[in-house]
Amino acid sequence: MRAASWRGCDRACAQESEIAGPALLFARQMQQRFLSELAELIRFPSVSAHSRHKEDVRLCALWLAEHLRSIGLENVAVTRTQGHPVVTANWLHASGRPTLLIYGHYDVQPPGPLSEWETSPFTPVVRGGYVYGRGASDDKGQLFVHVKAIESYLRTAGALPLNVKCVFEGEEEIGSQNLAHFLRWHPQAARADGAVISDMRILGADRPAIAESLRGALSVELEVQGQGKDLHPGNFGGAIHGPLQALCEIIAKLHDPRGRIAIPGFYEQVRELSPIERSYMARVGPTDAQILRDARAKHAWGEPGFSLYERTTIRPALTVNAIRSGDPGHSEPAVIPSKALAMLDFRLAPEQDPDAIDRLFRQFIARIAPRTVDINVRTVFSAPSVTVARNNFIVCAAAQAYRKGFNARPVFMRTGGTIPVVPLLQQTWGLPVALMGFALPDDGFHAPNERFSLASFSRGIATSIHFLHLLGTASIRTTEL
């Protein structure tokens, strides 16, 4: 149950992966087939957030399970949860070798406005060196990198150099609500020596990076209830405080004019990074100009005194993700809607406790809310931030694998996203984790025209083959088998 202590890191990192050669060759030869299979996977509209896609999510899980079986993984299972199923599979014949947990998610973010997609989100299209489609990079493509590495290894060597357990969930985009429960009831699925997660961006096509921190998240719904029914703005405009207006007035008070979050005490737990840490970030990280380019934004904004890379990774943020009221999608809603709802998204710096922030937010809302409307705050989900040690054996193997797969030395990067499974595996299950991304900064996670670079896909597979090989051929004490 406890993670193994790693005794051969340096050796493993230095060792050539001579027997990985045939697997690498196989992966190169199969490139076109692998891409077709990834396209099949992208084709499922496995949108976990929409109940109308529940069956699509299930069909995607079944397809993925069948695929894992077809490449030689064993004990493949699609396990129902209260939400969407978890797909598990393993290969446990490398007696005396370490066990690697590979986490990924096959659910995707909703596609958003279809009018902004150049091609249909669930009809993958290859164009200019990318495969386009919702989930192409987040996370179907990155998950598939490891699946195809396993296949390449098994087909050529007849065995894997280590034990592997795959856990592919269907609820990452909605906060991984049922994964902890699943692992509690299926603890053998999480028993391993280390875990790899590929659900993040690197710095550029030739700039691999291992994530060393993730922001926490707190997602809240702020509902403003005004009068008991929708009203005609002619008949009632001027007499009551419209809930949409009240909501805007509340939201406008959440930031100060300089772009800092105005909730008292909000920054209290935020740890200031040391000058050494900040200078490393400045050296390896993206510049403000690069981040603006990736965002297709003309203007920077936000907390003074920090670079955009810092503002999006080690500093907290609050964004307004949606406002709803009235009649969605209709063109002339001449009504004062009776209620309005905003979806707010906090990203939390390392050290910030989501529950504490939730309390501060609720207190602040209670203080600033006008007495003309009723306010209701609902916490949708929260996940703590995570910092990953730079020197665990699995990070070490990941770094070495990147050097071989990308022919470039990876750097450690901070990342602003949140992956709820990371704290779960690291804190609850005590697994050392490597956060090993393959997506590019402009791949469009959660945006229209999401894509995954074909170069990243094949380099990623090669990197994963090296990674499996390095981990498997190093001398390591494992906790099971």
Added chain:
Amino acid sequence: MRAASWRGCDRACAQESEIAGPALLFARQMQQRFLSELAELIRFPSVSAHSRHKEDVRLCALWLAEHLRSIGLENVAVTRTQGHPVVTANWLHASGRPTLLIYGHYDVQPPGPLSEWETSPFTPVVRGGYVYGRGASDDKGQLFVHVKAIESYLRTAGALPLNVKCVFEGEEEIGSQNLAHFLRWHPQAARADGAVISDMRILGADRPAIAESLRGALSVELEVQGQGKDLHPGNFGGAIHGPLQALCEIIAKLHDPRGRIAIPGFYEQVRELSPIERSYMARVGPTDAQILRDARAKHAWGEPGFSLYERTTIRPALTVNAIRSGDPGHSEPAVIPSKALAMLDFRLAPEQDPDAIDRLFRQFIARIAPRTVDINVRTVFSAPSVTVARNNFIVCAAAQAYRKGFNARPVFMRTGGTIPVVPLLQQTWGLPVALMGFALPDDGFHAPNERFSLASFSRGIATSIHFLHLLGTASIRTTEL
């Protein structure tokens, strides 16, 4: 073309409508059939704002035309416009008698969230003395009051006591954009001695009222364009000014903390009513408590120094009717949307010029807009405010008819709504107009569970029969026939 000068007002108002008796009796006997026919009319989802209902609007026009033909009106026509058709019909055999234009609209407001309707908006249901359905009172029921009065008169007397022209349009809820053009090309449809419009509320079931002013309207879309694509709040939150947040911040600046509109110069053209006018309003109008009850609101809000009746009729107002961004109707849109749009609705006091307000609004937005986003303002439609003289012959006949139909003396009321055809008929076509409502304050114009009181329906028909009779039997010089 010029409206007639009325020489027999006093005589008409005093005269008993002895020969209207059979028509009144007929209307009472036919009550159930009239209601079934109104239900048929409500059943059409004639939502002018939604292009997907274009055919439903047309079918509603065709049904209405056929119905007008069936009750004995002549020259029935359904005339196409650039938008939705206009239904016209007339009866012009009362030589030497005045000609009355009856305006109504058969289009309806979108039903809004279906979950808030107790019964389906386009499946009319009779419950507790009301018929429920979108358009029941606004304006199908009120339009039908006159149609059924005409039918009752024609069926019993074999002729009408005056000439009648019906103009029923299909675009009132979207600003009557094509009506002016229609009338320019079909001027005979608007040539009359006066017009009656029943598309408003009265003060209560026993408190008939003639509207003497309507507010103007200016509907604008405020679009905020931020970065060039939707962004992941984890990856980019903190670095850019999200358009939804920027939109909220702009909207929050449109009112001052006391509830007055903060646009410089906004109140400059607003005429202060005299103490006599205000005291009449206070005497006959609804109390604050009544308005709050009708709105199902717990708290008043708005411009200090004015009653809620004043705030909603003689004072301007600005309400936020909708905000849109991201993926409408979906539950977990974890994105910073690239743009956001608000639908703002100004209601303008008498004397305020919509074009001038439009300019002031645009200047103010340009001044307060943050430089981090691009702003686009689009004027959706505008209509001037209207004041109707209390002493024109048609208002006089309306007042007398109410006394007979409702057994109560009507008062003059101010109304906060906007009916674009009123300034068109009054200013452009020079017609004296009577704004003669039959809807109750809580009938739910534009709201879910819109309804029309059955008592109002039958009293309305009786009132309209008296109205036709009074106008027809008075001595009047007409301009045509």
